[in-house]
Amino acid sequence: MFAELNELLDASPQRPETGKFTLLRDTRTDGSFLVHHFLSFYLRAGCKVCFVALLQSFSHYNIVAQKLGVNLTAAKERGQLVFLEGLKSCLDLLFGEEEEQSGQPSPLQFISESASNLKALFDFVRTSLTPTGTDSWKGPVLLVDDLSVLLSLGVTLVAVLDFIHYCRVAVCSQLKGNIVVLVHSNEDSEDEENELVVNSLCHHSDLILWVEGLATGFCKDVHGQIKIIRRVSLELTAEQDHVQIYQYKIQDKNVTFFARGLSAAVL
Secondary structure, eight states, X not given: OOHHHXXXXXXXXXSOOOSOXXXXXXXXXXXXXXXXXXXXXHHHTTOEEEEEEOSSOHHHHHHHHHHTTOOHHHHHHTTSEEEEEHHHHHHXXXXXXXXXXXXXXXXXXXXXXXXXXXXXXXHHHHHHXXXXXXXXXXXXXXXXXXXXXXXXXXXXXXHHHHHHHHHIIIIIIISOOEEEEEEEOOTTOSOHHHHHHHHHHXXXXXXXXXXXXXXXOOOSSOOEEEEEEEOGGGGTXXXXXXXXXXXXXXXXXXXXXXXXXXXXXXO
C-alpha cells in the first residue's frame, strides 16, 4: 500500500472503515495501481478479501504485491484471500475443464450460456465472504478488477448493475464489509453501456478515486491526476461533496502525490 495515499484518505490498516463502497475510475490512463494499493491495504488490515480478478493473472498481482510487502500465496493458504482468476476460468470453461475439476458450477458460467446471468458469480462472492465459526478476520472485502470486462464478455448492462446492487446489500449492509471496484471510463467513447455503468456507480459510491491522464500528454515527472471525491451528499445533508485534486508519479515500489504544479521537477 502507499502511505501517502493513506494520508490523503485519512485511512489506516489499524482502523479500516466498514460498509463503504469505493469506486476506482480511470480515464486516459491506467488506474491499476489503486487496485494494488487497496488489495495490500485490506490484507494488512486483517480483512477477508474476495478478489474477482478479470484483467490479469494471479502471478501478476502477486509480483506487484510482493513489491508492496504482501504475499498473496501465503494469504490464500491461510484462507484470508479468495482469488478468482478470470483469465484462467474463461479458458477452463471454453475447454470444458472448470466443472470437471471442482464439481461445482463456475462463477463465470455465463460465458458458456446464452443468458448473461451473474447469479453464480454473486453466490461465489457471498459464500467466500460469509464468515464461518473459525474466522478471525476483521471484516469482508470484495475487490473487482475490472468491472468493464463483464460488459466486454457480453453481460448486459442491467445484469452488471444488478450484480453490484446485490453485492452492496450482502457485503456492505449485511456483512458490514467494503467493496472496491475499478472501471474504465472515457467520456468521449461511443460505448454508452459502459458510461451508464460508470455514472450509476458514481451515484451510489461513498468514495470515488478518479485518475486521469494529463491533458497535455506524457510527462516523465507527472504521470497523471487523481481526483478524490467524498460523497457527503449520500448522507442526505445539505453539504456538497468534498473534492480534492492532486497529481501523482508512479515509482517502482511507491506512488508520490503532490498538489498540481508542485512536482519535484518544477520546484
